[in-house]
Amino acid sequence: MPILERLYNLEVEFHRQFRAASVDPAEAWSIHTSYALQNGYEPLIRSVGIVDAAMLNSLKERMVRGHDPRDVHAAYQSLRRLIAVA
Numbered sequence: 001m002p003i004l005e006r007l008y009n010l011e012v013e014f015h016r017q018f019r020a021a022s023v024d025p026a027e028a029w030s031i032h033t034s035y036a037l038q039n040g041y042e043p044l045i046r047s048v049g050i051v052d053a054a055m056l057n058s059l060k061e062r063m064v065r066g067h068d069p070r071d072v073h074a075a076y077q078s079l080r081r082l083i084a085v086a
């Protein structure tokens with residue numbers, strides 16, 4: 001699985017779990033940081049480099065087919081903050 005797709009899948013899973021747990025939104029970033037550390041985001045983010053916006057949008061469209069659109073959109077927004085998008 002390509003690195004960007006792996007990151008996107010991890011993000012979708014985080015947002016799925018976060019939504020299902022009904023956690024206080026004020027705690028979102030601290031919980032996300034813990035999740036990211038546990039799942040090895042740092043080397044993945046370094047490896048993915050600069051991502052073309054069209055590629056990220058295309059991946060989002062593919063991900064919607066197999067996951068809850070709310071989680072896919074939240075993951076998309078989160079990834080745009082985490083990685084360099086050109």
